[in-house]
Amino acid sequence: MMMAQMNSDERYWQAVKKRDRRFDGRFVTGVLTTGIYCRPSCAARHPKRENVRFFENGSAAREAGLRPCKRCLPDxxxxxxxxxxxxxxxxxxxxxxxxxxxxxxxxxxxxxxxxxxxxxGVSPAAYARARRSARATKALEQEGKVTDVIYDAGYDTPSRFYADAPRLGMTPSAWKQGGAGVTIRYAVVESALGPMLVAAPHQGICRL
Ligand SMILES: [Zn+2]
CATH class of the missing domain: 1.10.10 (Arc Repressor Mutant, subunit A)
Structure with missing residues (x-):
């Protein structure tokens, strides 16, 4: 019992030190010296370990007389x-x-x-761009005219797509032709958006 408590506290402290947002909602970090409680990922400077107590949730921390942090809004x-x-x-x-x-x-x-x-981990606009470019890339691999594909993917104008196109590592027309004459290697990597395709053509590495 005592041992289990120590282990979970240690795990929680490691999560706080890493600002691991996967722990947000699983516990809150109370700081006895400031009277504040935070979500584990709070961006504020870390308190000293000896001043920290972990609580199951905000109401348990409030019962102990602590107030929610105005920065990370743990509730x-x-x-x-x-x-x-x-x-x-x-x-x-x-x-x-x-x-x-x-x-x-x-x-x-x-x-x-x-x-x-x-x-x-990214702004809504960056997320939308990544999704849009992924939709266009997928469509370009299938049938269809390049301009139709660009509009279908949600771009207002072809020029917006061409602005994103350096991420493809080549022009959309070259991509449509299956990247003839361009050597590309692919890898799927984990990112904040989930698995993400990374292509490495001869120009260098580009993210899709
Ligand atoms: Zn906080």
């Missing part, structure tokens, strides 16, 4: 996760502006931008 983990999930679903289905996402989730645009970036 907002569940609503934030739901908001990010809703935005990801929306962006996976097609383009949406930050204002549209904010309206969808009931957050202000600037606050939602921060919440999304904290959860996903």
């Amino acid at each position: 907002h983990v569940a609503p934030d996760e739901a908001a990010v999930a809703a935005a990801v679903k929306r962006l996976d289905a097609g383009a949406a502006t930050l204002d549209e996402l904010a309206q969808l989730t009931g957050y202000s645009a600037s606050h939602f931008q921060r919440v999304f970036k904290r959860a996903m």
Whole structure:
């Protein structure tokens, strides 16, 4: 019993030191000297280990007389996760502006931008770009005219796609022709967005 407690505390402390956001919502970190409790991933400077107590959740920490941190808003983990999930679903289905996402989730645009970036590691715009470019890349591998593919993938204009195209490592037409004459190696790597395709043509490494 005593041993199990020590082990979980040690695991929690390691998560706090790494600001591991996978632990957000699983416990909160109370700091006795400041009277504040935080989510494990809080970006604030780490407290001294001896001043830290772990609580199962915000209400247990409040019962012990602590107040929620104004920076990481530890009681907002569940609503934030739901908001990010809703935005990801929306962006996976097609383009949406930050204002549209904010309206969808009931957050202000600037606050939602921060919440999304904290959860996903990239801004909503960067996530949308990655999704769009992945959709276009997939479509280019199949049939269809390059310009149709570009519009279908959610680009307003072909020039927007060409601005993203350096990530493909070649021009969209070359990609459409199966990359004739261009040597590309692929690897799937883990990223904040889930598995991501990385292509390495002769020009260097580019992310899709
Ligand atoms: Zn905090």
